[in-house]
Amino acid sequence: MSITQTTSNSLWQRAYRQFSQALVNSDSLQHYVEPLFQPFTQWGGFSQQRAQLEAIRWESDQVYTLVLRPNKTWQGFAAGQFVELGVEYNGARTLRCFSISSSPEQFQREGTIELSIRVQPEGKITPWLPQALQFSQSIGLSQAMGDFVIEDAHKKHKRLMIAGGSGITPFRSMLTQACADSDCTDTVLVYYASKAGEHLFADALNEIAQNTPSVRVVLLDTERHGRLQASHLQQHCPDFCDRDSYLCGPSGLIRGARDLLADWGVADDQVHFELFGSAPVDVDSADAGGRVQLRQSGKSIQADGSRSLLDEAESVGARPQSGCRIGVCHQCKCRKTSGVVLNTRTGARSDSGPEDIQLCVSVPLGDVEIDA
Ligand code: FES
Numbered sequence: 001m002s003i004t005q006t007t008s009n010s011l012w013q014r015a016y017r018q019f020s021q022a023l024v025n026s027d028s029l030q031h032y033v034e035p036l037f038q039p040f041t042q043w044g045g046f047s048q049q050r051a052q053l054e055a056i057r058w059e060s061d062q063v064y065t066l067v068l069r070p071n072k073t074w075q076g077f078a079a080g081q082f083v084e085l086g087v088e089y090n091g092a093r094t095l096r097c098f099s100i101s102s103s104p105e106q107f108q109r110e111g112t113i114e115l116s117i118r119v120q121p122e123g124k125i126t127p128w129l130p131q132a133l134q135f136s137q138s139i140g141l142s143q144a145m146g147d148f149v150i151e152d153a154h155k156k157h158k159r160l161m162i163a164g165g166s167g168i169t170p171f172r173s174m175l176t177q178a179c180a181d182s183d184c185t186d187t188v189l190v191y192y193a194s195k196a197g198e199h200l201f202a203d204a205l206n207e208i209a210q211n212t213p214s215v216r217v218v219l220l221d222t223e224r225h226g227r228l229q230a231s232h233l234q235q236h237c238p239d240f241c242d243r244d245s246y247l248c249g250p251s252g253l254i255r256g257a258r259d260l261l262a263d264w265g266v267a268d269d270q271v272h273f274e275l276f277g278s279a280p281v282d283v284d285s286a287d288a289g290g291r292v293q294l295r296q297s298g299k300s301i302q303a304d305g306s307r308s309l310l311d312e313a314e315s316v317g318a319r320p321q322s323g324c325r326i327g328v329c330h331q332c333k334c335r336k337t338s339g340v341v342l343n344t345r346t347g348a349r350s351d352s353g354p355e356d357i358q359l360c361v362s363v364p365l366g367d368v369e370i371d372a
Helices: 002-024 027-041 104-110 125-132 165-180 202-211 230-236 251-263 309-315
Strands: 050-058 063-070 082-089 092-099 113-118 138-141 159-164 187-193 215-221 244-249 271-275 290-294 300-303 333-338 341-343 355-358 362-364 368-370
Touching (some): 063 138, 082 113, 082 125, 092 165, 104 165, 165 187, 165 202, 187 230, 230 251, 244 251, 251 271, 290 309, 300 309, 309 362
Parallel strands (some): 187 215, 290 368
Antiparallel strands (some): 050 063, 082 138, 333 355, 341 362
């Protein structure tokens, strides 16, 4: 699959280079034409869209911030969006998605963005990045993506933000931007960490709250206060049912918050959420699991439905392309040639025939063959 993709990428790259040069006899138009071709070029697009590493700042012993200066082809972002970083790891091109923790205003003022990243103890990339990256190194950077943003139509609505762990990063961006815009919309942020003192950006968040009377920041820790519960919201944000809710954090927090808000009659269109971490595999189906045949590598796995097809394939040494691992970026799109899968993000069952699926959010419902 990767050979075919590389070949077709280079054809597309050559095509749009010739197209742009034919128009203006200059490479410069490539910067404008390239976004049209990005769905086809993927990594080729990263050869143009790059960022320089300006600094690495440790926020705690588990979280570091990359300060990046995107090049001129980068088109900016809205607070709450994320980017893909493309790095070479063990000779393989590897993509990972990270939320932008700084504000659009900082990008306009200084030309830099910040990605705050928690080291995943079992992960390959997040522990390796801060050691491997060099100052002023050039890194592949996608355009900003994602719709976890405050839309114009909702800008004046009162807000409840519920964050867990590293899920604070998009809220830091949103709140910092709101201060820069003098946007005084009534906002309550309820932020959960495991223990007292483990809240990321606590000083910066408290400073925002002190300087902005309409913003309240509530720092709770599950060790002392327990997990999210209605009494927390009743105490700290009694009118939570009347607000737009924005949720970001691990899947357990998102699921709990959505259930709680639904139980209290909050309408679905008032609730916006972004998952952090692996997509939840929460399959309540007697059909879950089956034999997974990997066509390209010739391997097969007996899956029990407790983890995604991406995890299953990687467990036997296959290396399908992947990025966010939460069903957002579509980098793990792969051809299923037969069998039925469940999309754990949408709850949709596939047909049994050939079709493209997202490996990171698919589990087999019976025997499945995929082109990986
Ligand atoms: S890796 Fe991003 S959608 Fe699967």
